[in-house]
Amino acid sequence: MKAAAGLLALGLAAAGPARAEFLPLMPGPAEVTARHEAAFDSYVLALGPWRPTGQQTRRLEGRIDQSAWHLPGYEQGTLALLADLRDQLAKAGFRVLFECETDTCGGFDFRFAMDLIPEPEMHVDLGDFRYLAAEQPQEGRFLAMVVSRSPRAGWVHLTEVARQAAPDPAVPDSAAAVAPGQTPAEGQARPAAKPGTPAATPEGADGAAIGARLVAEGRVVLEGLVFASGADRLDAGPDADLAALAGWLKQNDWAQVVVVGHTDTTGSLAANVALSKRRAEAVRARLIARHGAPEARIGAEGAGWLAPRASNATPEGRARNRRVEVVLTSTRVGGP
Structure with a gap:
């Protein structure tokens, strides 16, 4: 058998x-x-x-x-x-x-x-x-x-x-989420970048833009981070917003931020708070390991489903609610 x-x-x-x-x-x-x-x-x-x-x-x-x-x-x-x-x-x-x-x-x-x-x-x-x-x-x-x-x-x-120990932060990891029938564009690992090669980012995802929004609004949704319902594993990327955020943090040593995870309403509040915190921790870990962000100035917390940005009554709304935001916690711009 x-x-x-x-x-x-x-x-x-x-x-x-x-x-x-x-x-x-x-x-x-x-x-x-x-x-x-x-x-x-x-x-x-x-x-x-x-x-x-x-x-x-x-x-x-x-x-x-x-x-x-x-x-x-x-x-x-x-x-x-x-x-x-x-x-x-x-x-x-x-x-x-x-x-x-x-x-x-x-x-x-x-x-x-x-x-x-x-x-x-x-x-x-x-x-x-x-x-x-x-x-x-x-x-x-x-x-x-x-x-x-x-x-x-x-x-x-x-x-x-x-x-194992963390890889060189200058070289992206080869994370992949591969299901039968997927093409490399859908889930295979990306080729490792040479050390010193700047991360490719789409228009509008540069560090200055994210920094300006953080200072003006206090929080920014980190787009392009995909989580399945009930899971805390990030897909392979690309991580344009994470690369931009890490670059801005390295250039602004006064900035303190917290990564905050959010979920849809599948499951109890306690379970989703725990899940959303694990999602935030996964994003924080990638910021540090893949993009070289300053570990000491980044926290991670979970809000569960307490702060939706769309209705949980539709699959599309639930997908939008499974997100991670970055919140600026510094009380002064350019200083402690």
Whole structure:
């Protein structure tokens, strides 16, 4: 029953550069519906159930590989599916850090606090899912796994983080979010720029323009940053507004800013405040790692869905509300 999945895993291993990655043997026919990859990014690993008072997590930085798997015709339950994959993790040297099922995880709020590839590539039944977090300490690798079901099918989502130091900020990372059938323009990594090459920005996205709006209005929406509903992972870019903001901050050492994340109204307020803060932290991390922005003068906070800029009653409005803004917190222009 594992032959087809085994051949698929071998194909994935041969498709990219050699690196340590957990490649599961699925219990039956399986297909990868989407893969998201980032050469360097941040990820928040859940290590406890979601509660209104908070959740135990661990923030990781390094190479991130995500994959969503569809198991057509799978008829066993999520317990059996997770048990099979847990055994494979143990053989690969991983140890379990935390494990839960639907209600003990925290149900709806736990699921929407997770960074998952969205529907239709990854399906999560809110009444039947299981989660597992594991660590491979010898190699500094962490893995988060979600398994769920739909009628006559199983679903598996894997996120693996290989910890590493930040890359040279002069060279952009090779973050990519690649789904089957995408072209390089839609999701593949951009070629790395040579050190010293100025970032390409569209008309109107230069640092002086963003700085002038910050001084005049106090806040600016950072356009072009794409988040799926329920996720805190940035797409590959380009990051025109981030490059411009970083340039302005480097030229104005008096300026203090806070990056503020906002969400749509999918899920509870507490879960969305946490999600929006992770989005802000992801943007802050990219400002620093990719664009060399001054770390000490940039904060990150989350507002959840408390400050919409459009109606949440339409898909277009919800997409506009999933945004990140930068707020100028300095009380004097040109001084402390």
